[in-house]
Amino acid sequence: MAVDYLGHYSPDIQAQVAQLRQQGKLGAYLLKRHPQVHQIRSDRALYDYTMAIKNQYLRQSSPIAKVCFDDKITLSHHALGLHTYAARRQGNKLKSKNEIRISSKLKYVPEGFLRMLVVHELAHLREKEHNKAFYKLCQYMEPDYHQLEFELRIYLTLADAGEDPYQG
Ligand SMILES: [Zn+2]
Numbered sequence: 001m002a003v004d005y006l007g008h009y010s011p012d013i014q015a016q017v018a019q020l021r022q023q024g025k026l027g028a029y030l031l032k033r034h035p036q037v038h039q040i041r042s043d044r045a046l047y048d049y050t051m052a053i054k055n056q057y058l059r060q061s062s063p064i065a066k067v068c069f070d071d072k073i074t075l076s077h078h079a080l081g082l083h084t085y086a087a088r089r090q091g092n093k094l095k096s097k098n099e100i101r102i103s104s105k106l107k108y109v110p111e112g113f114l115r116m117l118v119v120h121e122l123a124h125l126r127e128k129e130h131n132k133a134f135y136k137l138c139q140y141m142e143p144d145y146h147q148l149e150f151e152l153r154i155y156l157t158l159a160d161a162g163e164d165p166y167q168g
Contacts (some may be wrong), residue, residue, distance in 0.1 A: 005153040027165030034110030065097035116148035
């Protein structure tokens with residue numbers, strides 16, 4: 001079943017997107033905003049990329065043990081990425097480690113889309129819920145956060161339908 005990536009936007013916006021798509025202009029809209037895909041292809045590069053953002057904005061937050069691309073994450077309305085917080089007992093100490101997994105579907109997209117998702121998962125280091133404080137933190141790290149999320153959702157709509165503007 002197709003995921004409705006744009007379901008929580010206003011009917012007005014959804015109608016505009018649908019119209020552009022019907023006219024075959026939606027891919028061009030994305031290409032104009034973001035002409036190029038990023039070059040972050042390995043888990044190592046993704047880790048470095050994520051840590052650079054963390055060190056700039058969230059230096060004090062808990063460390064991250066691992067960052068990787070994951071083939072098994074299906075991008076859906078709820079989970080564009082995954083932040084796991086694995087707690088395990090070691091002796092009588094409770095050890096925890098943060099891991100960030102990013103869907104492999106984001107290997108060949110514009111940098112802004114990847115950045116939006118990385119920022120989202122980093123914000124979960126401080127805020128578990130998607131509340132006001134959470135989105136404030138996202139916008140602190142990436143002022144264009146909401147616009148990028150919108151464009152990422154447009155991209156996913158196209159990509160799922162086999163109309164990925166960044167392929168071929
Ligand atoms: Zn989240």
